[in-house]
Amino acid sequence: MIKNVGVVGAGQMGCGIAQVSAIAGYKVQLYDVAAERIETALATINGNLARQVASAKLTEDQRKQAMSLIQGSADMHDLSSSDLVIEAVTEDESVKxxxxGQLCPILKPEAMLATNTSSLSITRLxxxxxxxxxxxxxxxxxxVPVMKLVELVRGIATEDETFSAAKEYVSKLDKAITVAEDFPAFIVNRILLPMINEAIYTLYEGVGSVDAIDTAMRLGANHPMGPLQxxxxxxxxxCLSIMQVLHDGLADSKYRPCPLLVKYVEAGWLGRKSGRGFYDYRGETPVPTR
Structure with a gap:
């Protein structure tokens, strides 16, 4: 029975997982190696919940209750009472x-471990x-708070009991479940990332500008957001790390990352979080960089 949920990593994904878990009534221990990230995360979650109160999706009492269930810590030992720990750090296998390695000796023998990886092998992790x-x-x-879907992926050794407990946990979060086999990038990113990579090739080969490509897919394919946005x-x-996982794991040239994507990453133009990517976010409104 899962009552206490630990989350490793207080970035965008970790924050979201902590938030939806607390709203569902789970006690949450949010861990990050950097104490200042914990403070930022708790403020972000509180702000998100306040917005939900303002739009009448939550009551003020529900907001207070959810916040009271989340504790933040920069000491990994505080995860020791967790029934389930979800790792949500950077998409780098060596880091995970x-x-x-550090976490397992701290946890109860019966505690479950999960990863929020978007592409790496569950069996290998x-x-x-x-x-x-x-x-x-x-x-x-x-x-996380907005998107309805959660992909559940079993490794070769995952027991039925673990899978059932994970299904129950995700269902309590009011999320829809899709079950994917343990192949590189699972379902969503196996389909989505090659489409994004192809959009970058379309830009790289001069078929269309950033604006033309995004407008074409928004209005021509009814996508809510263009692929470059x-x-x-x-x-x-x-995006690059997922394409590399697909390319390495499936050994098919159709998954070769576009050289322009590699160049942008090498420049440190990582998108919205760094201020520049296919758009420049440093002004009032985003402006295409090509």
Whole structure:
């Protein structure tokens, strides 16, 4: 029975997971190695909840209750009472494996471990833990409070009991579940990222400008956001790492990351979070950079 949820990483995804878990009534321990990130995260969550109160999606009492259920800490040992710990750090396998190595000795033997990875092998990550049978992928979409879908991914060793507990937890968050097999990038990113990569190739080859490509897909395919705008929102470094996982894992040239995507990442133009990507966000309104 999951009552206490630990979240590792107080970035955008970790914040969102903590927020929806607390609204659903779970006690949440949010951990990050940087204490200032915890403070920022708690302020962000409080602000998000206040907006939900303002738009009548939550009552003020529900906001207070949710905030009272979230504790922040820069000490990993505070995760020791968690029944489920979800890792939501950067999409880098070596970083994730290192965290699991530090985390496993702290956790209760029966505690479940999950990763919010958007592309990496669940089976391979599970092998870096002392509990592969109690490990699985719980992949939330960004932004977590808004997006309805969660992908559940079992590793080769994941037991039925772990899978059932994860399904119950996600259902309590009022999310829809899709089950994906443990192949590179699962379902959503296996389809979405090659489309974004193809949009970048379309720009790279001069078929259309940033504005032309995004307008074409918004109005011609009824996408709520153009693919280059979406890439900036996701983060171009994340887009590149997922394309590299697809290219390495499936050994198919159709997944080759576009050289222009590589160039933007090398320039540090990572999208919205760094102020520049396919659009420049430093002024009043975003302006295409090509």
């Amino acid at each position: 494996r290192k965290i699991f 599970a092998s870096a833990t002392d509990r592969p049978e109690r490990f699985m992928g719980i992949h939330f979409m960004n932004p 979406l890439a900036d929102f996701i983060g171009l470094d994340t």
